[in-house]
Amino acid sequence: MGEETLYDPSLLLELDFHKSPAKFEPFISAAHPGEPWMKVRPLQDGDYEKGFIQLLGQLTATGTVTKTQFLTRFSQMKALGDYYVTVIEDTRSKTIIGAASLVIERKFIRGCGLRGRLEDVVVNNTYRGKQLGKLIVVTVTLLANHLGCYKMSLDCKDKLIPFYTSLGYLLEPGNSNSMTIRYDGGSKLVSNLTAATNTLSLEGPS
Numbered sequence: 001m002g003e004e005t006l007y008d009p010s011l012l013l014e015l016d017f018h019k020s021p022a023k024f025e026p027f028i029s030a031a032h033p034g035e036p037w038m039k040v041r042p043l044q045d046g047d048y049e050k051g052f053i054q055l056l057g058q059l060t061a062t063g064t065v066t067k068t069q070f071l072t073r074f075s076q077m078k079a080l081g082d083y084y085v086t087v088i089e090d091t092r093s094k095t096i097i098g099a100a101s102l103v104i105e106r107k108f109i110r111g112c113g114l115r116g117r118l119e120d121v122v123v124n125n126t127y128r129g130k131q132l133g134k135l136i137v138v139t140v141t142l143l144a145n146h147l148g149c150y151k152m153s154l155d156c157k158d159k160l161i162p163f164y165t166s167l168g169y170l171l172e173p174g175n176s177n178s179m180t181i182r183y184d185g186g187s188k189l190v191s192n193l194t195a196a197t198n199t200l201s202l203e204g205p206s
């Protein structure tokens with residue numbers, strides 16, 4: 001056990017990083033991440049032991065996630081087939097140091113098109129500033145295109161707009177608000193137009 005992958009890893013070798021507007025200096029890609037000890041790959045069922053949940057804890061509150069819960073969620077995602085949770089492993093320490101998820105939404109519009117959503121981007125704080133954020137985001141962004149999505153969008157804080165803009169995402173005029181209703185804050189339902197959160201898209205409307 002420990003080597004089951006969430007999706008076919010060979011998909012990552014088919015991505016053309018020259019298609020991205022991201023500037024990599026030096027040039028790196030999912031297939032060649034620049035260090036022999038670095039591996040970009042799909043999430044695996046053994047990644048609970050490799051600190052995947054702890055890494056997500058650098059993004060937001062994870063709550064307590066047991067190994068059983070992790071494996072159950074992994075199996076559900078794999079069965080559904082629309083979850084492309086992608087990670088970077090430091091193979092020296094067997095630790096997950098970066099992650100990003102592509103979630104594919106199946107639509108009726110656009111001729112039963114596919115829309116991609118970029119979720120849960122995080123790089124371990126001791127590895128930041130070394131292009132790994134760009135690497136993991138570009139990986140799942142190219143993957144969405146490769147899988148036939150007509151667009152990919154994300155929600156982020158204001159300070160990350162330059163980061164995502166440099167990777168090809170745009171604030172679309174008149175269409176860049178993110179609204180939220182939270183169900184985890186008590187009995188009252190509170191609807192927020194989150195001014196501090198922005199929606200960026202990689203392609204055209206709807």
Ligand SMILES: CC(=O)SCCNC(=O)CCNC(=O)[C@H](O)C(C)(C)COP(=O)(O)OP(=O)(O)OC[C@H]1O[C@@H](n2cnc3c(N)ncnc32)[C@H](O)[C@@H]1OP(=O)(O)O
Pocket residue numbers: 058059118119120121122123124127128129130131132133134135154155156157159160162163
């Ligand atoms: C859709 C979502 O999930 S949004 C949530 C994003 N995640 C988080 O906020 C979690 C905490 N932050 C992180 O994990 C990291 O800071 C990340 C993922 C945002 C960036 O990872 P890094 O590995 O540091 O990014 P990388 O080295 O590729 O930097 C790329 C560029 O973005 C810039 N950048 C990186 N982080 C930030 C930031 N927090 N604010 C502003 N600019 C940033 C860098 O300066 C760099 O610019 P350059 O190319 O001109 O030098």
